[in-house]
Amino acid sequence: MHDRTAQIGRVKIGGGAPLALIAGPCVIESEAHTLKLAEAIRDICTALKMPLVFKASFDKANRSSIQSFRGPGPKEGLRILGLVRKQLGVPLLSDIHEPQQASAAGEVLDCLQIPAFLCRQTDLLAAAAATGRCVNVKKGQFLSPDEMGNVAAKLRESGCDNFLFTERGTFFGYNRLVNDMTAIPRMQSFAPVVFDATHSCQQPGGAGNMSGGERQYVGTLAAAAVAAGADAMFLEIHDDPTHAKSDPATVYPLGQLRGLLERVQSIAAARV
Numbered sequence: 001m002h003d004r005t006a007q008i009g010r011v012k013i014g015g016g017a018p019l020a021l022i023a024g025p026c027v028i029e030s031e032a033h034t035l036k037l038a039e040a041i042r043d044i045c046t047a048l049k050m051p052l053v054f055k056a057s058f059d060k061a062n063r064s065s066i067q068s069f070r071g072p073g074p075k076e077g078l079r080i081l082g083l084v085r086k087q088l089g090v091p092l093l094s095d096i097h098e099p100q101q102a103s104a105a106g107e108v109l110d111c112l113q114i115p116a117f118l119c120r121q122t123d124l125l126a127a128a129a130a131t132g133r134c135v136n137v138k139k140g141q142f143l144s145p146d147e148m149g150n151v152a153a154k155l156r157e158s159g160c161d162n163f164l165f166t167e168r169g170t171f172f173g174y175n176r177l178v179n180d181m182t183a184i185p186r187m188q189s190f191a192p193v194v195f196d197a198t199h200s201c202q203q204p205g206g207a208g209n210m211s212g213g214e215r216q217y218v219g220t221l222a223a224a225a226v227a228a229g230a231d232a233m234f235l236e237i238h239d240d241p242t243h244a245k246s247d248p249a250t251v252y253p254l255g256q257l258r259g260l261l262e263r264v265q266s267i268a269a270a271r272v
Contacts, residue, residue: 001229002188006164008134009091009110011051013164013232014192019268020232021045021261022093022136022194024055026246027071031080037254038084041237044258048265053111054090055234056081060246061097062117069245074101078108093136099127106131116140116168122154129160136194138166141177145186152190166234167225168196175203175212179221181228188229195225196234198250213249215241219260226264229271233264 005015013020023041028034038054045052058077060070071077081092085108095113096105102124105112112128114121116138128135137151148165155163165187169177179200187193200221203212222233238244238251252260 004188004192006134006162006192008053008093011053011091018051019226019265020051020053021235022053022055022232023235023237025238026236026244026251027057027060027069028077028080029245031083034080035084035087037237037239038088038090040254041257042088042090044261048258048261050261050265052090053093054084055093057095059097062115074104078104082108096124096128099123102127102131106133109133111136114138119143119151125151125154126158129155129158135160135163136166137163138168138196139183139187141169141171145183148187149190163191164194165191166194166196169200177202177204181224184225184228184230192231194232194234195222195230197222197225198236198247198252201250213247215250215252218252219263222260222264223267226267
C-alpha cells in the first residue's frame, strides 16, 4: 500500500482509503438527463457505501468528427453541474481543454481533469493548479508511466500537491488500446491512481468518424485494475448506451453498474 492521497471534496482517494468511484455520462446531454443519472448513480453508491465523485463533460473538444455532439459548453455545462451539487450533494469532476476554462471551472468543480492528449500541456496544467482544486491528469496513450513524473513535477511547481493520475490504456496498433497493469503501482510513486475502465475498451478511430469499442471487457479490466491496486475506478455510465451522444460503444449500462461495483469491492476487500 502506498501513502499518496488526494482529496476531491469530501472523498479521499489513496493511502488506504476505500475504493472510490468517479462516474457519470461521457458528456452532458441535457439538464434532466444529467440529474437523473447522477441521482441513480449516487443511490447505488450510497447503498454500497462506496465514495462517489460525479463526472460529466461540458465540452468534448476531442471528438473524432467535427460533426459529433460536443455538449452544452462551459457556461451552460457548469450551471448544470452546479445543480447536481445543489440537489444531490456529490463532489464534481469535469475536464478542461484550454487554460482560460480553468478559473470558471474551479468555481464549480471539486476536481479539474486534464484529457490524455493534453497531459503534457504546461499552461493547461498550471492553470488547473492555480484554481486550488484537485487535478486529475489522464496519462497520455503516448507516455510511459514513469514519464508521468514530469507531469507531477509541473503540478507541484505550479503550487498543486492535490492530484491524481488516471490510467486509460496505450496505443497498440489495429485501432485498439492495451493496458499494462504495472502502470498502476508505478504511477503510485507519484500520485493515487484511478483506472478508467470504459475508455480502456475504446477502439480509437475504429469506426471511421467515431471511436469504436468493446464494452464486454469493461468488467474484466476493472477487476484486474483493482487487483493491481487501483485507488479509484472511472466509469462512464448511461441509461441507454446505444443512444448515448458520446462513446456509445463503451459507456457502461446503468442497469449493470451495481453488479460491477459489488465485484470490484469484493476484490478490493481481499487486497493485502
